[in-house]
Amino acid sequence: MITADDLDDFAHRDWQHVEAGEGPVRIAVVGLGWWTRDRAIPAIDSSELCETTVAVSSSTEKAEDAADGHPTIEHGLTYEDFHDGTGADAYDGVYIATPNAVHPQYAETAATLDKAILCEKPMADSVERAEGMVEATRETTLMIAYRMHTEPAVRRMRELVQEGFVGEVVEIRGRMSQRLLEMFSDPDQWRLDPDLSGYGTSVMDLGIYPLNTARFVLDSDPVRAQASMSSVSEEFNEVPDERASFLVEFPENVVASCAASQNAHKGDRFTVIGTEGELSMRDGFHSSDRRKLELARGGIRTAIDVEPVDQMTEEFDYFADRVLRGERPHPDGEHGLVDMRALRAIYEAAERDEPVAIEA
Amino acid sequence: MITADDLDDFAHRDWQHVEAGEGPVRIAVVGLGWWTRDRAIPAIDSSELCETTVAVSSSTEKAEDAADGHPTIEHGLTYEDFHDGTGADAYDGVYIATPNAVHPQYAETAATLDKAILCEKPMADSVERAEGMVEATRETTLMIAYRMHTEPAVRRMRELVQEGFVGEVVEIRGRMSQRLLEMFSDPDQWRLDPDLSGYGTSVMDLGIYPLNTARFVLDSDPVRAQASMSSVSEEFNEVPDERASFLVEFPENVVASCAASQNAHKGDRFTVIGTEGELSMRDGFHSSDRRKLELARGGIRTAIDVEPVDQMTEEFDYFADRVLRGERPHPDGEHGLVDMRALRAIYEAAERDEPVAIEA
Numbered sequence: 001m002i003t004a005d006d007l008d009d010f011a012h013r014d015w016q017h018v019e020a021g022e023g024p025v026r027i028a029v030v031g032l033g034w035w036t037r038d039r040a041i042p043a044i045d046s047s048e049l050c051e052t053t054v055a056v057s058s059s060t061e062k063a064e065d066a067a068d069g070h071p072t073i074e075h076g077l078t079y080e081d082f083h084d085g086t087g088a089d090a091y092d093g094v095y096i097a098t099p100n101a102v103h104p105q106y107a108e109t110a111a112t113l114d115k116a117i118l119c120e121k122p123m124a125d126s127v128e129r130a131e132g133m134v135e136a137t138r139e140t141t142l143m144i145a146y147r148m149h150t151e152p153a154v155r156r157m158r159e160l161v162q163e164g165f166v167g168e169v170v171e172i173r174g175r176m177s178q179r180l181l182e183m184f185s186d187p188d189q190w191r192l193d194p195d196l197s198g199y200g201t202s203v204m205d206l207g208i209y210p211l212n213t214a215r216f217v218l219d220s221d222p223v224r225a226q227a228s229m230s231s232v233s234e235e236f237n238e239v240p241d242e243r244a245s246f247l248v249e250f251p252e253n254v255v256a257s258c259a260a261s262q263n264a265h266k267g268d269r270f271t272v273i274g275t276e277g278e279l280s281m282r283d284g285f286h287s288s289d290r291r292k293l294e295l296a297r298g299g300i301r302t303a304i305d306v307e308p309v310d311q312m313t314e315e316f317d318y319f320a321d322r323v324l325r326g327e328r329p330h331p332d333g334e335h336g337l338v339d340m341r342a343l344r345a346i347y348e349a350a351e352r353d354e355p356v357a358i359e360a
Numbered sequence: 361m362i363t364a365d366d367l368d369d370f371a372h373r374d375w376q377h378v379e380a381g382e383g384p385v386r387i388a389v390v391g392l393g394w395w396t397r398d399r400a401i402p403a404i405d406s407s408e409l410c411e412t413t414v415a416v417s418s419s420t421e422k423a424e425d426a427a428d429g430h431p432t433i434e435h436g437l438t439y440e441d442f443h444d445g446t447g448a449d450a451y452d453g454v455y456i457a458t459p460n461a462v463h464p465q466y467a468e469t470a471a472t473l474d475k476a477i478l479c480e481k482p483m484a485d486s487v488e489r490a491e492g493m494v495e496a497t498r499e500t501t502l503m504i505a506y507r508m509h510t511e512p513a514v515r516r517m518r519e520l521v522q523e524g525f526v527g528e529v530v531e532i533r534g535r536m537s538q539r540l541l542e543m544f545s546d547p548d549q550w551r552l553d554p555d556l557s558g559y560g561t562s563v564m565d566l567g568i569y570p571l572n573t574a575r576f577v578l579d580s581d582p583v584r585a586q587a588s589m590s591s592v593s594e595e596f597n598e599v600p601d602e603r604a605s606f607l608v609e610f611p612e613n614v615v616a617s618c619a620a621s622q623n624a625h626k627g628d629r630f631t632v633i634g635t636e637g638e639l640s641m642r643d644g645f646h647s648s649d650r651r652k653l654e655l656a657r658g659g660i661r662t663a664i665d666v667e668p669v670d671q672m673t674e675e676f677d678y679f680a681d682r683v684l685r686g687e688r689p690h691p692d693g694e695h696g697l698v699d700m701r702a703l704r705a706i707y708e709a710a711e712r713d714e715p716v717a718i719e720a
Contacts, residue, residue, distance in 0.1 A: 170603055170624040173535060173617075177633060226586045226715075230613035243530055245607050245615040253590035255605040257533075257617045264530040265638050267656065273537060278625050296627065354714050355586075 002302075011152040011307045016317065018324045020048035025116070025320040028054035028091035030082065030106045031098035032066050034184075035120075040095060041066070043312030049320035054091045056082045056106075082106070088113045093141075093323055095316075099196035100204065101125035104133040107142065116141040116323045118316070122208055122343060123336035125198030127359075130340040134333040143319050143329035144336035148213045150314035153281045153293040153306045157272065158217045165297065166274025169218065172256035173271040174210025176285045177202075177264035187235045191262070199347040200229070200241040207244055207260035207346070209285040212331075212339055213270055214248065214256040222256070222342050224249040224357050227350040233263060246346045248358075287311045362662075371512040371667045376677065378684045380408035385476070385680040388414035388451040390442065390466045391458035392426050394544075395480075400455060401426070403672030409680035414451045416442045416466075442466070448473045453501075453683055455676075459556035460564065461485035464493040467502065476501040476683045478676070482568055482703060483696035485558030487719075490700040494693035503679050503689035504696035508573045510674035513641045513653045513666045517632065518577045525657065526634025529578065532616035533631040534570025536645045537562075537624035547595040551622070559707040560589070560601040567604055567620035567706070569645040572691075572699055573630055574608065574616040582616070582702050582718050584609040587710040593623060606706045608718075647671045 027050050029036050044052045054075045055066040063076030075087040083105075093116035096106045104124050110117045117137060123144050124130040134142070148154045161169060180191060180201070190196035191205055198204050215221060227246035236242035242263050248256045268285035271278065277297030284291045284306075293304045322329040341359045349356040387410050389396050404412045414435045415426035423436030435447040443465075453476035456466045464484050470477045477497060483504050484490040494502070508514045521529060540551060540561070550556035551565055558564050575581060587606035596602035602623050608616045628645035631638065637657035644651045644666075653664045682689040701719045709716040 166625065170537070170621050171535075171605060171619050173533065173619065175531075175533065175617075175633075177530070179635070226588065226607065228586065228607050228609055228615045232613050243613060243615070245531060245617045247586065247588050247605050247607060247617075249588055253592050253603060255588045255603070255619075257535075257605045257607075257619055259531050259533065259615075259617055259633075261530050261633075264633050264635055265526065265656065267633065267638055273535075273619075273621075273624050273627065275539070275624055278627055296625065 010156060010304065011309050013314070013317070014155065015150065016321050018049060018321045023049045023320055023324050024051045025049060025093050025323050026051055026053040026091045027316070028056055028082070028094045028115075030056040030094050030096045032057040032062055033097060036097045037066065039312050040097060041070070043310050044316050046310055046313045047316045047320070049324065050316045054087055083109050085113055088115070092116060093118060093319065096120060099190040100198050101129070101196045104129050104136070107133050108136040111137040111140045114140060116319070118143045118145055118319045120145045121212070121336065122198065122204050122340060123333065124340065125196070127337070127340045127344050130337050134337055137333060141323055141329065142333040143322065144331045144333070145315060146212050146216070146331045147287070147311040147315045148209065148284065149216055149331055150318045151284055151311055152309060153284050153291060154213060154216065156293065157279045157281060160279055160295070161217055161272055165277050165295070166272055166279060167276030169254050169272060169274045171254060171273050172210070172214045172218070173273070174214060174256060174269065175259040176206040176209045176268040177259070177261040178206065178266045178286070179264070180262035181235055192235060192239055194238055197239070199343055200244075201236070201239045202241040202260040202262045203244045203246065203343060203346055206262065207246065207258055208339060208343065209268065210256060210258040210270055211248060211342055214250070215338070217272060218250055218254065220250050220252070221338050221360070222248045222250050222358050224355055225342060225345040225349045226355045227346045229350040236263065240347065240350060244350070246349070248342065248346070370516060370664065371669050373674070373677070374515065375510065376681050378409060378681045383409045383680055383684050384411045385409060385453050385683050386411055386413040386451045387676070388416055388442070388454045388475070390416040390454050390456045392417040392422055393457060396455075396457045397426065399672050400457060401430070403670050404676050406670055406673045407676045407680070409684065410676045414447055443469050445473055448475070452476060453478060453679070456480060459550040460558050461489070461556045464489050464496070467493050468496040471497040471500045474500060476679070478503050478505055478679045480505045481572070481696065482558065482564050482700060483693065484700065485556070487697070487700045487704050490697050494697055497693060501683055501689065502693040503682065504691045504693070505675060506572050506576070506691045507647070507671040507675045508569065508644070509576055509691055510678045511644055511671055512669060513644050513651060514573060514576065516653065517639045517641060520639055520655070521577055521632060525637050525655070526632055526639060527636030529614050529632060529634045531614060531633050532570070532574045532578070533633070534574060534616060534629065535619040536566040536569045536628040537619070537621040538566065538626045538646070539624070540622035541595055552595060552599055554598055557599070559703055560604075561596070561599045562601040562620040562622045563604045563606065563703060563706055566622065567606065567618055568699060568703065569628065570616060570618040570630055571608060571702055574610070575698070577632060578610055578614065580610050580612070581698050581720070582608045582610050584715055584717050585702065585705040585709045586715045587706045589710040596623065600707065600710060604710070606709070608702065608706070
């Protein structure tokens with residue numbers, strides 16, 4: 001039966017090896033959009049192993065505004081200051097949360113300054129730029145910010161799959177959607193601008209969740225993609241994928257059927273179906289307070305209301321744990337690059353209207 | 361708010377126009393597999409407008425065994441007797457539940473005998489044979505047995521979509537799976553034999569549920585298919601689709617992402633995601649007692665535990681209602697033919713490894 005330990009250990013940080021209080025790893029946050037201000041900085045404030053000491057943005061005012069009144073932020077820098085190495089003694093790592101296309105330039109500067117790097121996903125706007133970034137950051141720690149890797153529901157799913165809970169995996173289903181224009185009404189926002197976002201918007205920003213989570217849970221990399229995309233609203237006319245449905249083939253005859261839309265009712269689900277059972281996470285990608293893990297095997301079903309950890313706190317502490325131990329994080333640059341190649345193949349499949357192999 | 365009437369009317373037979381007690385439409389059941397014996401005949405026994413009067417099978421013994429002790433079955437016939445018109449005065453309609461490949465021959469005999477026809481889905485093993493069947497049955501009533509058309513949860517979903525509950529439909533997701541060899545251990549069963557089943561097994565038998573339900577809910581026909589299929593177990597080596605994932609494109613940029621497997625943990629789900637909301641039916645395809653309709657719009661979610669009507673009783677009474685009124689059923693031969701063309705395109709897409717247009 002389910003034991004007390006099963007529930008007690010559900011959200012246990014099985015990945016943490018460094019004691020709370022070691023460090024801290026001092027972080028420069030690069031890019032001060034809503035995500036950094038509302039999610040990342042508060043998450044670091046709650047973390048055991050990190051603190052924010054530097055804020056970097058387009059203007060001194062914006063950066064100093066973030067620093068102002070914050071207990072640990074010592075410097076507000078412009079991007080130019082950052083590239084010049086100003087205040088580099090004040091931080092050990094950088095968190096990059098700028099538009100996709102400019103991730104690499106901050107990562108490259110950080111590498112030059114010998115700083116560890118936590119970069120938002122997707123790691124860049126194109127495969128080529130991501131390859132350059134991997135090359136330029138070889139001498140430092142580069143982690144791509146896949147917060148599902150430290151989400152307890154996903155880690156437990158992964159363990160259950162590895163232990164044979166679902167039998168042989170048959171298929172994966174995953175989707176994520178939101179109303180981007182209700183979150184940010186500006187039609188000129190970077191996520192709708194291919195020069196800043198990359199191949200598109202919905203798959204780059206949301207479809208990457210089921211794609212990468214499938215890779216993580218299967219511990220396997222995808223080999224081929226098929227896709228159908230369309231943009232129907234005027235605000236989406238620069239990108240091909242207001243709506244996207246795509247099939248990603250993995251080795252051993254497992255296909256992940258995914259969908260993503262930046263203009264659909266907010267929701268997400270990720271399901272692994274095997275010969276003997278099924279696991280399904282609801283609302284994990286959106287880190288909703290209602291997230292749930294559903295388990296089924298034979299005629300029996302159960303559901304676990306997952307303790308809503310702060311996914312960003314978990315992610316920052318995982319990053320810091322790896323930095324403090326000098327160990328490579330699981331979602332490193334090479335890992336992120338596989339997603340970039342899969343993303344390119346998905347967009348190409350839709351564009352060329354045929355299945356496209358994912359470069360290994 | 362949700363009213364008492366909303367719940368009271370949930371399972372109301374909005375399609376029924378004939379009073380209970382009219383008729384009955386006397387049915388000859390053709391093919392006495394488990395589905396007919398365990399599901400169809402009991403469902404007709406419970407119906408308001410039908411009764412089973414004739415049982416047709418491969419041998420006199422098998423047919424008479426079904427008739428034996430049954431209160432309304434007057435005749436047990438062989439297939440040969442049936443083709444000869446024996447006992448034709450004793451029934452008004454036929455229910456065909458034989459392997460797919462032989463549906464057309466019984467339908468054609470029934471048409472010759474001027475009987476109404478309720479034929480299991482898929483209506484035939486191939487598009488060509490389905491076209492012949494439509495041609496041969498023009499003078500009578502032909503209904504294809506899509507029990508989702510009279511499942512209350514699906515009818516309410518359809519109304520909700522038409523009333524704009526989800527806003528504009530963005531995407532559809534649907535899947536159905538079961539462990540065929542645990543249901544019937546014989547590896548020589550007809551569902552694994554392309555000569556009897558048709559293009560394959562999982563999409564023909566299970567994938568047709570999300571495909572047809574998408575058509576019914578959208579009130580629209582599909583235009584193109586992409587697919588990925590594989591068979592990994594020895595028992596499935598004659599069919600291409602032990603596992604199948606497929607994308608079916610509908611007009612207005614709506615894609616249905618579907619999956620089906622005859623060798624995966626039993627389950628089904630059908631979801632419509634729109635710009636403003638989401639509707640999801642669970643366990644409806646398998647007619648489980650646990651079926652549920654989940655509704656979400658904005659931040660609000662609710663779920664209705666659906667009163668488990670006998671889907672087969674509903675289907676037979678719908679058929680009888682249309683026969684008694686001399687009205688064409690919604691899922692007629694032409695309707696079934698669209699699915700056959702879509703099924704062919706799905707299998708061709710997997711075989712040819714490219715998107716395939718669905719013939720209109």
